[in-house]
Amino acid sequence: MERPAARILLIDGDGSARELVAWLELRGYAVEHETDGATGLERARRGGADLVLLDPGSVEGDPLSCVEDLTADADAPPVLVLTAFGTIAEAVEAMRRGACDYLQKPLVEEKLALVVAKALEQRRLAARCSDLEQQLDLKFRFDNLIGRDGRMRRIFQIVETVADTRATVLITGESGTGKTLLARAIHHHSARRNEPLVEVNCGALPENLLESELFGHEKGSFTGAHRAKPGKFELADRGTIFLDEIATASPALQVKLLRVMQDRVFERVGGEETQQVDVRMVLATNVNLEAEVAAGRFREDLYYRINVVTLELPPLRERPADVPVLAESFLERHANEHGRRIKGFTREALERLLAYRWPGNVRELENAIERAVVLCRKRTIGVEDLPPNLLREPAADLGRGGPGDEEVLPLKVALEEPERRIIERALARNEGNRQKTAQMLDVNRATLFNKMKKYGLLDR
Ligand SMILES: Nc1ncnc2c1ncn2[C@@H]1O[C@H](COP(=O)(O)OP(=O)(O)OP(=O)(O)O)[C@@H](O)[C@H]1O
Numbered sequence: 001m002e003r004p005a006a007r008i009l010l011i012d013g014d015g016s017a018r019e020l021v022a023w024l025e026l027r028g029y030a031v032e033h034e035t036d037g038a039t040g041l042e043r044a045r046r047g048g049a050d051l052v053l054l055d056p057g058s059v060e061g062d063p064l065s066c067v068e069d070l071t072a073d074a075d076a077p078p079v080l081v082l083t084a085f086g087t088i089a090e091a092v093e094a095m096r097r098g099a100c101d102y103l104q105k106p107l108v109e110e111k112l113a114l115v116v117a118k119a120l121e122q123r124r125l126a127a128r129c130s131d132l133e134q135q136l137d138l139k140f141r142f143d144n145l146i147g148r149d150g151r152m153r154r155i156f157q158i159v160e161t162v163a164d165t166r167a168t169v170l171i172t173g174e175s176g177t178g179k180t181l182l183a184r185a186i187h188h189h190s191a192r193r194n195e196p197l198v199e200v201n202c203g204a205l206p207e208n209l210l211e212s213e214l215f216g217h218e219k220g221s222f223t224g225a226h227r228a229k230p231g232k233f234e235l236a237d238r239g240t241i242f243l244d245e246i247a248t249a250s251p252a253l254q255v256k257l258l259r260v261m262q263d264r265v266f267e268r269v270g271g272e273e274t275q276q277v278d279v280r281m282v283l284a285t286n287v288n289l290e291a292e293v294a295a296g297r298f299r300e301d302l303y304y305r306i307n308v309v310t311l312e313l314p315p316l317r318e319r320p321a322d323v324p325v326l327a328e329s330f331l332e333r334h335a336n337e338h339g340r341r342i343k344g345f346t347r348e349a350l351e352r353l354l355a356y357r358w359p360g361n362v363r364e365l366e367n368a369i370e371r372a373v374v375l376c377r378k379r380t381i382g383v384e385d386l387p388p389n390l391l392r393e394p395a396a397d398l399g400r401g402g403p404g405d406e407e408v409l410p411l412k413v414a415l416e417e418p419e420r421r422i423i424e425r426a427l428a429r430n431e432g433n434r435q436k437t438a439q440m441l442d443v444n445r446a447t448l449f450n451k452m453k454k455y456g457l458l459d460r
Pocket residue numbers: 144145146147173174175176177178179180181182286326362363366460
């Protein structure tokens with residue numbers, strides 16, 4: 001499909017500008033030429049151009065504030081500054097104020113062709129991104145979750161179907177894939193949405209505390225229990241309870257959970273009275289529960305009770321279609337938060353985001369984008385703003401690569417994924433204890449620390 005000619009507005013009172021017009025027209029661009037600065041700026045503000053070429057020398061007053069002015073609007077065309085020899089400092093300042101690039105006079109044809117094409121390409125990408133933003137709100141959002149990938153869309157559909165029932169839901173997925181967010185979405189889509197959603201991270205508390213946290217205790221039931229206290233199950237009555245990291249539950253606790261799942265009854269720690277609750281249970285795990293059952297660490301009967309509706313959140317590396325939409329939405333969020341006017345990503349930066357394997361999944365992507373927003377000194381995020389570990393992997397060739405394609409990676413890169421998995425599993429098995437994990441893997445703690453850092457495993 002042929003695209004319409006890009007429209008370029010040239011604001012330049014210089015005698016040599018006619019040559020430039022002829023040159024651009026020869027290359028198929030539609031050119032409007034203004035020799036007078038004030039009229040030119042007026043015309044630029046009216047819109048219609050895809051790119052503005054501006055010689056600040058032709059504008060009266062502060063030429064840099066006019067760059068700022070011209071680019072203030074989010075969908076204003078990019079401004080390319082033409083500058084005479086010796087005023088590079090000014091050109092750089094113009095970029096800081098929003099110009100996309102600068103060209104030094106006398107113009108060199110090859111350079112001109114390249115810079116103009118690049119500016120227009122960025123414009124096209126930015127336009128596409130803002131299209132995406134609009135579609136995002138309508139089509140790709142489910143509660144606070146964004147998902148364009150087919151598997152994610154199916155998960156959203158299932159949630160819509162089961163949300164209103166009391167069916168237990170098990171959410172599985174690597175860390176950072178959105179399990180917590182999904183659990184909240186289930187609650188918000190259910191008829192229980194105005195009742196409490198109580199979240200408990202089973203991995204965060206030692207066994208005895210966890211039991212009284214969940215089921216409550218009576219006064220004097222253990223040292224320090226000065227008063228009776230209701231547990232999370234009681235607090236979640238009529239609402240939803242979300243039990244995170246369920247695989248860490250001890251055998252004794254598993255028995256109690258089985259009972260509450262079967263009959264919705266339990267006793268407080270140290271209590272006689274049987275309590276009845278009406279709760280919807282949502283559980284999450286980042287380890288394979290079936291394997292835990294096989295290894296004898298998780299009760300099979302409990303597993304069958306839990307495994308009613310299972311939603312498997314795929315790792316981010318398996319849903320590349322989600323990367324750009326997520327990146328866009330995080331960009332918007334953090335640019336607002338930090339008061340930065342950043343419009344999008346360069347093509348190279350997007351390619352890097354797509355090529356990277358995201359061991360820390362969506363959480364890692366969000367952190368990377370926030371960091372880039374803070375570091376970025378231009379209007380678009382470039383490769384130089386991305387975390388260094390993203391740049392180590394070769395960028396994907398976006399034109400190729402399909403599900404059937406054999407991925408050929410350098411050995412070192414190919415070994416990273418299994419290494420990360422091994423470390424992740426060992427950490428889970430040792431409940432995050434690094435000393436024990438290092439011993440298990442026979443590496444020293446510093447090595448383990450560095451590898452955890454590399455794979456985004458530190459902030460668990
Ligand atoms: N589909 C998504 N759309 C938008 N944001 C997402 C999505 N998935 C995850 N996030 C964001 O990524 C971060 C991690 O998500 P979340 O905490 O839900 O992951 P998790 O699977 O529960 O991780 P963990 O196993 O470490 O508990 C959060 O900041 C969340 O807002």
